[in-house]
Amino acid sequence: MGLKAAVVGSGIAGIASALRVRAKGYEVTIFEQNKYTGGKLHSFRRGDYRFDYGPSLFTMPQLVDELFGLFDKNPASYFEYKRKETICHYFWEDGTQFQIDADQQKFIKEASKTFDEPEKHLIDYLESTRTKYDLTSRLFLEKSLHKFSTYLSSDTLKAIVSLSKLHLDQTLNEVNNKYFTHPKLVQLFNRFATYNGSSPYKTPGIMSMIPHLEMNYGAYIPKHGMHDISQSLTQLCKDVGISFKMNSKVEGINHKNNKAEGLTVNGETHHFDTVVCNMDVYSAYNSLLKGLAPPKKTLEQERSSSALIFYWGINKSFKDLDLHNILFTEDYQNEFDHLFHKKYFGDDPTVYINITSKDVEADAPEGCENWFVMVNAPTNCGQDWKSQTTYIREKIIAKINTCLGIKIQDHIEVEHVETPETIEAATSSFQGSLYGTSSNNKFAAFLRHPNFSSQLKNLYFCGGSVHPGGGIPLCFLSAKIVSDLVPKA
């Protein structure tokens, strides 16, 4: 009989790990507490509108394609996507508008004109984001940082020799201020800190590599919306013989003699030779790994920010808006002070509006749009989310009406809300954080939990709460690292 592997959770990293471990010859079963797969990457309907629950920005689609390739399947027969020509529309209250064009030459010319910034500043900045990515991606993103062999590689040597180019001793905001003179351009590039739920005033300058993913590699939209990613991979799992146990909350990871032996689900024990845990690692130590000493320092790391989202069916369409739209606050530093210190909403949030019906017609009735309206939120520490929701809804509507010159409240015909508290309940993500731990200090990458257990043989960890971090591309990379660590069946 072949070796058996269990995966706890069907988030995107759980699904990708299941596929990779299956490709190594294991018989694989995924246990998922919800009735749907995909974790934060799932979809729901309200009235005639379809909404993606969580992620909206899709970069590095090759990481999805690769999974079909493991089984000699043609990715396009499961999953199609297109590259966006305009990446994001930006709006400020003083009427300034700017669109990031996917064509870098056009972006540089337009940004230079709009913000009166010398083209050279933009060229130098984009070049530095590329350099940072090239120097560190193989080291920080594609390998375990917790294996000695990683530090003996030539990639490590290259990164060490070029340490000064990585801007580890400055914050992202300081680096952006060094390159740009116009405060709006600094703000625009500061926003990339939120891509892993961090603050630009704390996260190190190395994070200026993030724009490289979006601006050099491109932003994409799957043909049927973001849930296509998890749905098509779920189908692939089924086609290659991976079993799903839905509505199956794992209660414990069983172990004996420092070795994982299987799971307890609904009071029953199931034997497995290998266990991959996709549950948030903080919650996993608290609920599944009782009896083990939790890695205190790792689990004490600051969590990434959360979100409060209004899903609105809008009975009108707006030609100035596209798939991704940002309406900026007038005081960015104050917003992050509220997110990470005061832990409640300030009075002037940055508002993100994602509208998949701009590209996926079936997502809203004709002449209407499905708005996913998100503000960054502090993590759930027991705040009164009902009153915070009422408060921020009013501020969001005011911001939209000022920036776009409309009366959006007259056009909302369907509404659903998710808060940090409900995100935590649905995904077991501790405090409802979107990306596991924040990157608000220069050691964050080293302080994330490794992709393996140092206490139990045969136990591995994948997903946004462990190395290399949150966000869809990094979750896929965590699965790749896990499969490199799991022995062949």
Ligand SMILES: Cc1cc2nc3c(=O)[nH]c(=O)nc-3n(C[C@H](O)[C@H](O)[C@H](O)COP(=O)(O)OP(=O)(O)OC[C@H]3O[C@@H](n4cnc5c(N)ncnc54)[C@H](O)[C@@H]3O)c2cc1C
């Ligand atoms: C509102 C929002 C916006 C986001 N925007 C973006 C974006 O634009 N781009 C981007 O790249 N990323 C974005 N992210 C982050 C991204 O969604 C996550 O990093 C990624 O989806 C996390 O995947 P994961 O595999 O780690 O786990 P999750 O998606 O958290 O899935 C974990 C799964 O494990 C299951 N589970 C937990 N405990 C148990 C148990 N005991 N038994 C059985 N099952 C269990 C859960 O039910 C869940 O299905 C966003 C997230 C949110 C919530």
